[in-house]
Amino acid sequence: MSAANPAPPKAVIGPLSRLWQFVSPHRRTLALALVVLVIAAAAALALPVAVRQMIDLGFSRSNTEHIDRYFLLLFAVAAVLGLFTAARFYLVSWLGERVVADIRSAVYKHVIGMSPAFFEVTRTGEVLSRLTTDTTLIQVVVGTSMSMALRNILLLSGGLVMLAVTSPRLTGYTIGLLLVVVLPIIAFGRKVRKLSRATQDRVADSSALAGEKLNAVSTVQAFTQTRNEAARFGDSVEASFATALRRIRARAALTAIMIVMVFGAIVLVLWLGARAVLDGTMTAGELSQFVLYAVMVASGIGALSEVWGDVQRAAGATERLMELLAAKPDIVAPANPVPLPAPRGEIAIEGVTFRYPSRPDHPSLAGVTIEVHSGETVAVVGPSGAGKSTLFQLLLRFYDPQQGRVLVDGVDIADADPEAVRARIGIVPQDTVIFSADAMENIRYGRAGATDEEVKAAARAAIADEFIERLPEGYRTFLGERGVRLSGGQRQRIAIARAILKNPPILLLDEATSALDAESERQVQAALEYLMQDRTTLVIAHRLATVRKATRIVVMDEGRVVATGTHDALVAGEGLYAKLAALQFGMHAG
Numbered sequence: 001m002s003a004a005n006p007a008p009p010k011a012v013i014g015p016l017s018r019l020w021q022f023v024s025p026h027r028r029t030l031a032l033a034l035v036v037l038v039i040a041a042a043a044a045l046a047l048p049v050a051v052r053q054m055i056d057l058g059f060s061r062s063n064t065e066h067i068d069r070y071f072l073l074l075f076a077v078a079a080v081l082g083l084f085t086a087a088r089f090y091l092v093s094w095l096g097e098r099v100v101a102d103i104r105s106a107v108y109k110h111v112i113g114m115s116p117a118f119f120e121v122t123r124t125g126e127v128l129s130r131l132t133t134d135t136t137l138i139q140v141v142v143g144t145s146m147s148m149a150l151r152n153i154l155l156l157s158g159g160l161v162m163l164a165v166t167s168p169r170l171t172g173y174t175i176g177l178l179l180v181v182v183l184p185i186i187a188f189g190r191k192v193r194k195l196s197r198a199t200q201d202r203v204a205d206s207s208a209l210a211g212e213k214l215n216a217v218s219t220v221q222a223f224t225q226t227r228n229e230a231a232r233f234g235d236s237v238e239a240s241f242a243t244a245l246r247r248i249r250a251r252a253a254l255t256a257i258m259i260v261m262v263f264g265a266i267v268l269v270l271w272l273g274a275r276a277v278l279d280g281t282m283t284a285g286e287l288s289q290f291v292l293y294a295v296m297v298a299s300g301i302g303a304l305s306e307v308w309g310d311v312q313r314a315a316g317a318t319e320r321l322m323e324l325l326a327a328k329p330d331i332v333a334p335a336n337p338v339p340l341p342a343p344r345g346e347i348a349i350e351g352v353t354f355r356y357p358s359r360p361d362h363p364s365l366a367g368v369t370i371e372v373h374s375g376e377t378v379a380v381v382g383p384s385g386a387g388k389s390t391l392f393q394l395l396l397r398f399y400d401p402q403q404g405r406v407l408v409d410g411v412d413i414a415d416a417d418p419e420a421v422r423a424r425i426g427i428v429p430q431d432t433v434i435f436s437a438d439a440m441e442n443i444r445y446g447r448a449g450a451t452d453e454e455v456k457a458a459a460r461a462a463i464a465d466e467f468i469e470r471l472p473e474g475y476r477t478f479l480g481e482r483g484v485r486l487s488g489g490q491r492q493r494i495a496i497a498r499a500i501l502k503n504p505p506i507l508l509l510d511e512a513t514s515a516l517d518a519e520s521e522r523q524v525q526a527a528l529e530y531l532m533q534d535r536t537t538l539v540i541a542h543r544l545a546t547v548r549k550a551t552r553i554v555v556m557d558e559g560r561v562v563a564t565g566t567h568d569a570l571v572a573g574e575g576l577y578a579k580l581a582a583l584q585f586g587m588h589a590g
């Protein structure tokens, strides 16, 4: 799975520099963190000098009165190091968490406002993975790697200078040894990290597999596929075990090599150093100082190589997130939106031709004109694919038509603020979306800020309260993910209650095609009737009762309006409607 651990991109600086817009609001913290970091690094660099002073001067007999001073100095340097390291950790981690929180919110806010055309080409799973995995990669970089890199560059360069100052000859040997010891360890370490990433990917693969099947567990069981699915999962777990084993072997070898080579190098330098001390060309303190700097330089190189991988991955993550942020919604409010007049509930679709962006050569609507006056109920009927749902998409301004206009209360909705238009429209879809919250919150989705009493009144009007009251915890009952704990008719009544609570002047109603039992059907029908009272309604009709009551019926076929009229007139006409009526409503023409 490439989403979890994508390949590092080539460019690093370019993408990462775009993080600046999120870091710059916290410039002060960043500056403070840098100051603290430099002080901590300086203290770390001073420590070996302090140790040398302590050994060479503190222990020498001629300076007994100074011993306290040198130990105190050593402790003071260590204390500064401790305090400033802690402060650096706090400030830098804060920055990392803050920046990631800001990026997450910004990306979500942007994506949730995107028009449907965007979601036709973007999978939600991908957006989620960018919001979680990619932001975590950035957090590692802003919150750790950058400061680690800076600290280690300071320690490395400072350490090298100090090494040269302490003993140029030993420095030559040490640099040679570093090349021989550290470079192979770094290369080998990379391999181990690659393998550990591969292990994570295998684990992610099996989780994805399990996730999909657990979500559809009843289908798996109904097709008696449990054994097969368990075996498939088993295979995928074994694959991740095999990868893990390769990593463990490499890791074990690395550990052995590392310990032997590092200690070998230290022993060699110490041996050379000890001889220099015996020759009198170096003091014991200088040797200690030298060894400490050498360790600093070696670990600096190791840390930098580790950080580099993180930085590369974060660059890729940043690139993907910024791409998401840069995506432009197709539907935007005009700079100076035309305000809508007082609501009358009038709809006019004037000569609209529309093709979906993904099918530019196939008009889903071709020259459609439909007018619905205040308080009227207009039913739209037509065979599957006629363009009925597309009408709703355009009315809610999820897309703009290529030709013609859509007007709400006399204003072309392309000139108005889409939020203002949508606020006037209530929709009862075929399949109600139930969020994983309780019944109260699910209905309140119709109008945030409605009181509990208003929610209950809407539920009563939608004939939903009788079943909600009978739920184990009444309105506070959790409805389960996607509403699995409700029947089809109950879900529809929740949707109707939402629309009643919203109380919009215009109602778009997509009647469910799925058959309900007679009692449930009667309740849904009664709830709908209440909802449609005194409202302009455009309804995609599947029920005889609905078309009979409609002011007018618009018959659509292949994106065109082919007939308009009342039920009785259209049935008598013996056109497409008569056939549809016979099929859909079980009526026989004539």
Ligand code: ATP
Residues within 6 Å of the ligand: 120, 356, 357, 358, 359, 364, 382, 383, 384, 385, 386, 387, 388, 389, 390, 391
């Ligand atoms: P049904 O009764 O089956 O829901 P419908 O009358 O509501 O059908 P629409 O959903 O409006 O039909 O579809 C009209 C045409 O537009 C169809 O040919 C369909 O394939 C196409 N279409 C619908 N949605 C999209 C989309 N997002 N991208 C491309 N084409 C689409």
